[in-house]
Amino acid sequence: MLWDIFCKVIDNHGDIGVCWRLAADLGSRGESVRLWVDDASALAWLAPHGASGVQTHGWHEADAATAGDVVVEAFGCDPPAPFVERMPRMAPAPVWINLEYLSAEAYVERSHGLASPVMAGPGRGLTKWFFYPGFTERTGGLIREHGLMQKRAAFDASQWLAEQGIESLPNERLMSLFCYGDAPVEALIERAAASPTLLLATPGHASRLAQAALGPSMRRCLLRCIALPWLTQPQFDRLLWACDLNFVRGEDSFVRAQWAGNPFVWQAYPQDDGVHLEKVDAFLARHLDDAPASTAAAIKSWWTWWNGAGPLPRGSDGGDETHAWETVSKHWTQSLAAAPDLTTRLLGFVKKVR
């Protein structure tokens, strides 16, 4: 099938990150994909070699295009009106999907797969379908490329670090940092500096905040920090695989941290009225469902603090619960990996509604 994926880059890199990953995954399965994006600049470092089956186009080039078999608007971004105007005249009309935001909240299961009649505008009369990524069988699942878990199992962290020119010292704990501008990085550094730590900070807010906290030396007590260059998506995966503790944010890196199988702390995209904290709580309720109470409490205290809703946790980065946290993370990854991935479910869904 020919897929049209529409992506508007609002802020940060999550929009293009998710859309590119979906496009590439579809392309790897033999689908033809046109990715229509208003700002493709991040692809220069995120995916410099492109992907098989995927063509990238400027947003307004779609004004003159006719839709393929499936149209995906990512995160409700409303494709250009001229493109949509031609859709009702097609026979058959393309399957129109709104790829929604990921959440562990209960409403996702209730809303996933529902029709959304288009009652106004250029697409009037068509039906859009809401497709929600999620963590359960009753949602759209999570993007997971074929062979990902095998690559993860075969990964050699030492070799990869060496290839990146990163030397980790004996007993040094590796932490990755990818965060929004209001993350309490100074406090994290102050806490982490009590133990041998190599902090790998991604470009943007993470590096900026780390450099502001550490100064030119990029060191404090037992903590060293390296400001990383922009990484491709596969290389970012390997960063997460190599680290003992990952601080991630938004949607794409949040999912990738779960495939890494290592302890991680997620910073949710901040929203009005603090509603993002409900999303954090909803995820933790699922993620920690089988965890021992003390482990769950320790993990929750880190997540709550990192999202600005609680005090700095006691102990050092999980302390006595470190091993238990690793077990929780691995168990979670295994359970997610046992379920069909998002692209598989999306293909099945399109086949059903077509």
Place this chain on the structure above:
Amino acid sequence: MHNKDPMVVLRTEYSRGGRNSATVRMKLKSLLNASGTEVVFKADDKMDQVVLDKKDCTYSYFADPMYAFMDDEYNQFEVESENMGDAIQYLEDNMPVEVVFYDGKAISVELPTSVVREVTYTEPAVKGDTSGKVMKPAKLATGFEIPVPSFVETGDKIEIDTRTHEYRKRV
């Protein structure tokens, strides 16, 4: 209107998605053949609304399966309980509502956008927590539960947004 059928909205669920977006899930019932469906919209989607007649009434009584309302001329109108939707959660005697008519038949009611109701039960307040950020369930006389700040106590009167079922303030 949905596929040229006039529909009544029985239930709505307003959900906050990512990045300050929102969606609304609706349970619909056809006014013509009683068939039902569920749909979802982005919160800012536009839709055709059927122009319906409305009349100011007050709630009188319930005689299963009909809810009875009366206007100021003592005319009585009955609405099927299945079509009452979320209005049931806030009903109390003599409550002012708008009864909605399609083709001369009372099909649903519309509530005021906010109502004041007494909390019939909620767990005791935690001393010292006046932030309003910690929420707990509170039950109304109808049995309906909504989340309220932890400082709200049994017997308190609270203002509720009937569209989103959200606590607004203590009255």
